[in-house]
Amino acid sequence: MTETKAIQAIKAIRGRLLSFVAEPAGPGDTSSYRLIEDGLVVVRDGRITEVGEAADLLRGLPEGTPVDHHPNGLITPGLIDTHIHFPQTQVIASYGAQLLEWLNKYTFVEEQRFADAGHAERNATFFLDELLRNGTTTAVVYATVHPGSVDAFFAESERRGTAMIAGKVMMDRNAPPGLRDTPRSGHDESLDLIGRWHGKGRQRYAVTPRFAITSTEEQLEAAGALVREVEGVYMQTHLSENLREIETVRGLFPDARHYTDVYDRYGLLGERSLFGHCIHLEEDEVRRLSESRSVAVFCPTSNLFIGSGLFDLDRLSRGAAPVRVSLATDVGGGTSYSMLRTAAEGYKVLQLGGQNLPALAAFHMMTRGNALSLGMGDEIGVIEPGRFADLVVLDSRATPAMAHRMETIDGDLDEELFVLMTLGDDRAVAATYVQGRLAWERG
Known part of the structure; x- marks a missing residue:
């Protein structure tokens, strides 16, 4: 009985993981984030316990642990x-x-x-x-x-x-x-x-x-x-x-x-x-x-x-x-x-003022930045052990226009995020997790 409960309390979510560690200094600031192309988030009782390469962490999961796999998704904090x-x-x-x-x-x-x-x-x-x-x-x-x-x-x-x-x-x-x-x-x-x-x-x-x-x-x-x-x-x-x-x-x-x-x-x-x-x-x-x-x-x-x-x-x-x-x-x-559409409008507002909003900065604001503004950086806003497993799975090819644009982007994260930010909306959200539980899934 005890072992069954322990297994049920653990789950994992797999896909490309993006989480910020600092406020981006500008476009291309790779030191501001951590990107794992095939990553795994291990969740126990609603909180993240491990984050890393899927190949490394999958071996250590208890037998029978459910794994939600999003091979085409970009997973960010909620x-x-x-x-x-x-x-x-x-x-x-x-x-x-x-x-x-x-x-x-x-x-x-x-x-x-x-x-x-x-x-x-x-x-x-x-x-x-x-x-x-x-x-x-x-x-x-x-x-x-x-x-x-x-x-x-x-x-x-x-x-x-x-x-x-x-x-x-x-x-x-x-x-x-x-x-x-x-x-x-x-x-x-x-x-x-x-x-x-x-x-x-x-x-x-x-x-x-x-x-x-x-x-x-x-x-x-x-x-x-x-x-x-x-x-x-x-x-x-x-x-x-x-x-x-x-x-x-x-x-x-x-x-x-x-x-x-x-x-x-x-x-x-x-x-x-x-x-x-x-x-x-x-x-x-x-x-x-x-x-x-x-x-x-x-x-x-x-x-x-x-x-x-x-x-x-x-x-x-x-x-x-x-x-x-x-x-x-x-x-x-x-x-x-949609916070994605909001960021797009923010970009346009700032353009009118002779300013700019790089995609990295926008995604930082929507996640880690807003969490810090609320004094909740130790609970949400990043994909790190100890935080609640509130996550969103984004699809940068969610619409024909997005998929068409993505054909010209060869692994450039800044450009992919800008596509999500300027062409994305609710249709780009493939799944949403709250405390590791699937709270919404497209389709």
Whole structure:
């Protein structure tokens, strides 16, 4: 009986293995990654125990160990999305509005439906199905103001064994009555959710004031109190996405030096704080984000779709005061759940700014880089012993156009990754593993 359980707890996944060991210095930086052309990942009880050449490791596996073989697949760590809205699965692809109109015309209307527990549960199931179909195994997620929406999301994530960070949106003004809480109820409901979910399995909580326009000073103080009271919680919000948004914040907080100062004065900056967008920042804002080790989240697809502006990666990550940067889809302002398509849009945004995003840098951001931005580099983002076996199998010949392009690429990893990044989407995901268990498979 004991031996049978031990065998069942072990499995292996075979294929080409790609994992980063450092941030790439540029195209062709072979020192930044480890590539094993015929590799094996050995998994026991959800975590990686061995990684190496298949020929070496297969001999040491216990008899009967199942081996999933992907001879034509490129296996990378599961992709990580650092800013996405779970209630917006039926808002995605809504026509013709910029940020504030888009929120009032589409988003706030849809989010009121999440007061219904059944609706929240159905959407949580769809949302996690869609993430896994796109190779995303960890995400930083906005729920709605309703505590039940958070319960539905975390319950579904816990059932699947995924590592998710999420929180109840806090909004006590400038929103419909059905989406407003109060400083006290927002604090207490968030604290109750933290008690239920933060640290349960692989779930983590993010204190989530939506943005300064929808939170009074009292509510931002309550959010800061939560960050101070509970060790290890995250904080997520929006910052400097849209010019009209920035003007509105100036009117609501006339004593603040700038938009970032609104959050700073309530203790919301820090190494576990993620600020979506960060497009139109003043120099002092960049300095404070850098000093506090806060994370600026690059959401290229939604910035284009909602017409917000162009992210300046060089200014933030390579300036005199470097800011930590992560990459995210921002569904439903973003129009794709695919981190591959998001990276492609990021490449185009940066091209318009006279900058570049090499494929190695993009894949590092989607895996190890985003894991480090979340402080989770010891758990996810790389294929190394001790980490959770969250993996995605990518097919660089998934579509006729990709296969046709790949005919001209003779073993050049940079070019192959660029094909995946620019022509790939959910169709390029052959399989997704969560803790070594097959969570999604094409076909």
